[in-house]
Amino acid sequence: MPTRALRGAITCDANTEEQILQQTTYLLTELFERNKLDVDAITSLIFTATGDLTAVAPAQAARAFGLVDVPLLCAQEMPVDNSLPLCIRAMLHFDCELPRAALHHVFLRGATILRPDLARPGDDR
16 A cells, blocks of 8 residues: 655644644644544654744644554744744655545644635635
């Protein structure tokens, strides 16, 4: 079975534990629901966060979400001039038979500007 990757991103309102955990959970919920993912198919998940998000690691939300035995990694996003602040990005690897074209990448809230071509109506809220 092929391994596929899904991308997602979301912004937070502030650098607080509550915001980072809440928005990471929202991002994971949308990735799982839109792609009908099963936790057992997940092989790994990588999070990056902009340097202004330091209150808690997004992986903590993934563990609470149920990804208890999935390898997780958090890293700081490369600093780039004029980049989107307060942003969490995710790359989720999983096994599935679907072609890449059938996957639904998820960019939410302020992160819709990163990939407006993939945003659905209402994703920017």
